[in-house]
Amino acid sequence: MVAGVFAPGGVLAQADAHFQPRPGQTRMAMAVARTMAAGGRLVVEAGTGVGKTFSYLVPALLSGERVLLSTATKVLQDQLFARDLPGLARTLGLPVRMALLKGRASYLCLHRMELARQDALAQEPGVARALASVQDWSRHTLAGDLAELTGLDERSPVLPLVTSTRENCLGTPCPRFRDCHVHRARREALAADMVVINHHLFFADGALRESGLAQLLPTVRVVVFDEAHQINETGVQFLGAQLSTGQLLDFGRDLLVAGLRHARGLADWSGLAAGLELAARDLRLVAAALPAGTRLHWGHESPQGVSSAPQGQGVSDREWAPRGAPDPEPAPQGVPAQAWQSALQRVASAGAQACSALAPVSEMAPDLLRLHQRGCELLDALARFCGPAHPDAVRWVEVAAQLRLIESPLDIAQVMRERLLAPPAGGDSPEKPAAGPGRAWIFTSATLGEDEQLSWFTQRAGLQDAEILRVASPFDYAAQAAWYVPRHLPAPASPAHSPALALWVGKAAEQLGGRTLVLTTTLKALRAIGAALQQQFAAAPGARLQVLVQGQWPQRRLMERFRAGADNGQPGCILVASATFREGFDVPGEALQLVVIDKLPFPPPGDPLVQARMRRIDQAGGRSFKDYALPEAAVALKQGAGRLIRRESDRGILVLGDTRLLTMGYGKRLLAALPPMRKLASEDEFEAALLALARGAACAAGATRSSTTAPAGA
Known part of the structure; x- marks a missing residue:
């Protein structure tokens, strides 16, 4: 059936006079259909012009399975959901329920939009105008997807005021939960046959605990990653730990707004927020002399087996402290240790004072309860960075407008093998939701490596035992x-x-x-x-x-x-x-x-x-x-x-x-x-x-x- 769709005189040729049958496209589609039917892992490098999108969409639509489609960016998501999927479904004559699911930051948060009016930033003329535009649009939007607001710059300072994050989302206690655009998008995803997400969403918070995927994945047997060459670098961003001065500033700003709104007079909210802001800015100022974009190494490494790369390749042959050393590196490379430690201590002190003030009032409102939880989470993250790094991770500090403390795994191979690709221990599981074929994983991109085994991609993604297919571009x-x-x-x-x-x-x-x-x-x-x-x-x-x-x-x-x-x-x-x-x-x-x-x-x-x-x-x-x-x-x-x-x-x-x-x-x-x-x-x-x-x-x-x-x- 799949081959017939791509054949001369087939469905696609009848629907589009410009369609040209391509042997490579049909070959890829047949391999995808076979993997979807039998389960397993397929990695396909499809050169430019092969038509890889239809090569996985046609088998997916014809399979009768619930399918999760993950791509690299929100722009590509929109293209799949608004153009490719519905157009192809009409051509094939298939009634398919489709859903588009993005991360929280892509959707309007009605509760935070109401709070935004009280934020000092919203009083600035430019921000006030943008906020008014968002409020006007909010009255008639159905999806709440901010991509609908074409006149809103993606760098606009109003966006953090009207969107939620994992840290500040109130969840079910939110007074606007029933109207929540994020919650509605998740409900639609759970009822859909085809769900279009992006790689960032997939890996957010360990890939399974956030964004509704914990509920969605166990019911989906077929998962397709398009632009799969990006999944390793995307995954390592989410599978480690991060703490930024921006998070601290956001926490302080929300503390001031919620404290004055729900518990005025019960604590010095202005003083607590000012203390957090000052501590966060002091931490950023420790690296003020360094240019934006600098990444500072921070941690110990093992000296065994270290060898120098060819001269001129930029790899240092310095001696490293033993792996698993009991004491953490006192400061990132190039930062004064005493100033760094003092700044961290001031952050810890300001955070602890805020949490102490929130504890007795946290039951007064969902905003205060979530703020108390956020404060504790920030202190936990800070404690992690004050201890030694995980032996299989690398730790560094990134200097930009804000300072980011990062600890990251070197790749996603272990997580993919242990959490996602491992065979089920028995019975129903996220890896094998029901009796019959196991889960099918399809990974495709135009660029996945330079050798026949595509080892550049497969080794980092834990896919060394996957079926490999390389389809050359039809271009001359x-x-x-x-x-x-x-x-x-x-x-x-x-x-x-x-x-x-x-x-x-x-x-x-x-x-x-x-x-x-x-x-x-x-x-x-x-x-x-x-x-x-x-x-x-x-x-x-x-x-x-x-x-x-x-x-x-x-x-x-x-x-x-x-x-x-x-x-x-x-x-x-x-x-x-x-x-x-x-x-x-x-x-x-x-x-x-x-x-x-x-x-x-x-x-x-x-x-x-x-x-x-x-x-x-x-x-x-x-x-x-x-x-x-x-x-x-x-x-x-x-x-x-x-x-x-x-x-x-x-x-x-x-x-x-x-x-x-x-x-x-x-x-x-x-x-x-x-x-x-x-x-x-x-x-x-x-x-x-x-x-x-x-x-x-x-x-x-x-x-x-x-x-x-x-x-x-x-």
């Missing part, structure tokens, strides 16, 4: 795309690299009329290249190009403007963006024809999580650069290259601004990970290819203008 990359390395660029470590690359990109993009995406490996390079390009075109008033830089506009607006290109008389675009645009950014057609990757995307050597992973490989007798850093770079490079060709008619050039691809021995391995594009060996060959793209784009634009101005019936 040799005809559609080429790659080029400008040999004249300075070494990637040189301060001159970013300015030189920006100058070269500007000249190329001007010939092409924009249509250029620059992907940088660091935020420093993002700012340098973006500023240099904006200055370059600001100094040339006649240039018909607009330089877009990530961070200067909201991400969605950047994407929409870039996709629009030179339509409606607008200038062409150069978009300079970081790694977040390496995946999930889809620009089919001629709006994107030149992708530039500034440097080889090796994992940052100073990152504590990266260091810990590399040490573990070295201690096990492996070679961390070869076994970790190179595969990471290969996958990231492949993801960036994947932005260029999105359909059969696309044409483009991939530029790699790192001469190490040509001069270092590992360059061949990285180039082999790319789609099989043709090589441009010289500047002359590049210029000829660029000119051909420019001429093709001009012809296409002329044809479009002619068709739109031709008389009726022409």
Whole structure:
């Protein structure tokens, strides 16, 4: 039945005149259908253009099973739920109940919206206007999904005021529980045949205790992870422990509002809130001299088996304290120990005073009861960070607008094996909800590794025994795309690299009329290249190009403007963006024809999580650069290259601004990970290819203008 849907003359061909049967798509769909019927674990790498979404949706819809679909982002969730699933269900003629389930922060909290009016932040004019807009929308929304408010910036300060978190949600005692949008979404999910979630939601609070999944998972036999390459990094964010100065500030703000509302005069709520705020800010100020984005190692490591990586790979050969040392590291690396310990003590003291004041009044209102529980949870988290780290975890401090204390596992393999993928001990269980086939787990993405066993993905996810399927892209990359390395660029470590690359990109993009995406490996390079390009075109008033830089506009607006290109008389675009645009950014057609990757995307050597992973490989007798850093770079490079060709008619050039691809021995391995594009060996060959793209784009634009101005019936 599944094969017939994809066959020539099948259901999809009848419904869409542009549908083209693809052997790879059918092959993947059959493997998915087989796994769904028999149970087990299937990992599929489906190259760009295979049509992997339909390859799992068709078997899922035809299976008759309840299916949980998890994808990487809320944008992809919305696309699945609003377009792909209902459209395909109509085509197949299947009545299917579908539900969309997001995390709490995606939904309006009616109770917190009412409290927001009393918050000092809500008195600021900009926040007050945004809050009024939310309140007006709240009167007619059914789902309460804030994505409906297209005019609300995702960075708006009003969002924390009108949404709940696991920490501040009151649950069933909430006075607005019956109308709660989160609760309604969970009820709909429990009654649905197809439930669309995201990876963050899946792993939140240990994957099972939060967001309704504890009830949902035991009733679902089939689970599909799309964009599965992200699940490891998503999972480690949620499976460890975190404490931030932002949490402390939020707690203090809520303490003041709830205390004055429900227990005025029974404690010095203003003084308690001020004490918490001061302690949180003092903790942040301990690292005030460090730039935002810094990650500070914090903890002991085992000295056994530590070996140095090849020189220049950024792996330290320092001696580490014995694993499991009884005393924790007194302070994060680079932070004065005495100042750090004093700041933690002030936080503990302020938190303890708040909890003591809340204890006798906590039964007076649900808000106060939850605040008391939150205070105790924050103190428990603080106590954990004052003790030694778990022996199989890494601990660090992240410096940003707030300070975050983080302890994380190195990967999700153990959790996946023990909590989710382990065979049932007997009888019904979350892993095997009823007699018959076991649970079916499908993991798919366009990029899951560089070797036949996809070990980059399977080892970290505990899926070494899964069935592996690799389906190549149907695109003719040799005809559609080429790659080029400008040999004249300075070494990637040189301060001159970013300015030189920006100058070269500007000249190329001007010939092409924009249509250029620059992907940088660091935020420093993002700012340098973006500023240099904006200055370059600001100094040339006649240039018909607009330089877009990530961070200067909201991400969605950047994407929409870039996709629009030179339509409606607008200038062409150069978009300079970081790694977040390496995946999930889809620009089919001629709006994107030149992708530039500034440097080889090796994992940052100073990152504590990266260091810990590399040490573990070295201690096990492996070679961390070869076994970790190179595969990471290969996958990231492949993801960036994947932005260029999105359909059969696309044409483009991939530029790699790192001469190490040509001069270092590992360059061949990285180039082999790319789609099989043709090589441009010289500047002359590049210029000829660029000119051909420019001429093709001009012809296409002329044809479009002619068709739109031709008389009726022409």
